[in-house]
Amino acid sequence: MSSVAVPRTIFDESHADFRDTVRRFVQREVSPHLDAWTEAGRVDRTLFAKAGETGLLGISAPASNGGGDVEDFRYNAIMIEELATAGATAVSMSLCGINDLIAPYLIAFGSDEQNDRWLTPLVAGEKIGAIAMTEPGTGSDLASIATTARPDGDDFVLNGAKTFISNGLLADFVIVVARTDADAGRDGFSLLVAEDGMPGFTRSGPLKKIGLGAQDTALGAS
Secondary structure, eight states: OOOOOOOOOSOOHHHHHHHHHHHHHIIIIIGGGHHHHHHHTSOOTHHHHHHHHHTOSOTTSOGGGTOOOOOOHHHHHHHHHHHHHTTOHHHHHHHHHIIIIIHHHHHHHOOHHHIIIIIHHHHHTSSOEEEEOOOTTTTTOGGGOOOEEEEETTEEEEEOEEEEEETTTTOSEEEEEEESOTTSGGGOEEEEEEETTOTTOEEEOOOOOSSOTTSOEEEEEO
16 A cells, blocks of 8 residues: 655745754754763753754744744744654753743743843853753642742742753753742742752752653752
């Protein structure tokens, strides 16, 4: 029985150009290093800088922060597809996680000052971000998060532990989900940023996983 490929019509010429850019980037900067990254349990942080230089990070971020200022998830999908085609699924979370998870929170909730501090260098690949939601005893039930944050002057004191943090070892900053109001139920959570070097902020790993050997996955505590 013969098969016939069904052409996709959702992409236009600009997407084709972007796909070509991503494909050449993966061939040049990802595929030759996959074995070494798998052995190390993480990609090299220079990958982010090279991706930033190529314009692959911050697709939907404002142009004022160095982003593409494009609200079109088809570009994000192209990156995922091209990494998967090259057998580099383990690298998807490193780069696509920036576009799909980290940058959107900063775009939606960050002040101009905060985005100058975190989003602009994130898009440039100069800083690496991560998000810490899952906890050792919580799994995907985010309503059961035990990590707390209490006000302390202009700051918050975080207390808790997280796990399965993608980009966790390489991250310069981590967006942490914590309970800030014990009486507010599901409305009592906040997003706080913990930066590398802050007192009490520790991490360990990489976690040994069945697959995705090159994906940086860590434990964190504060």
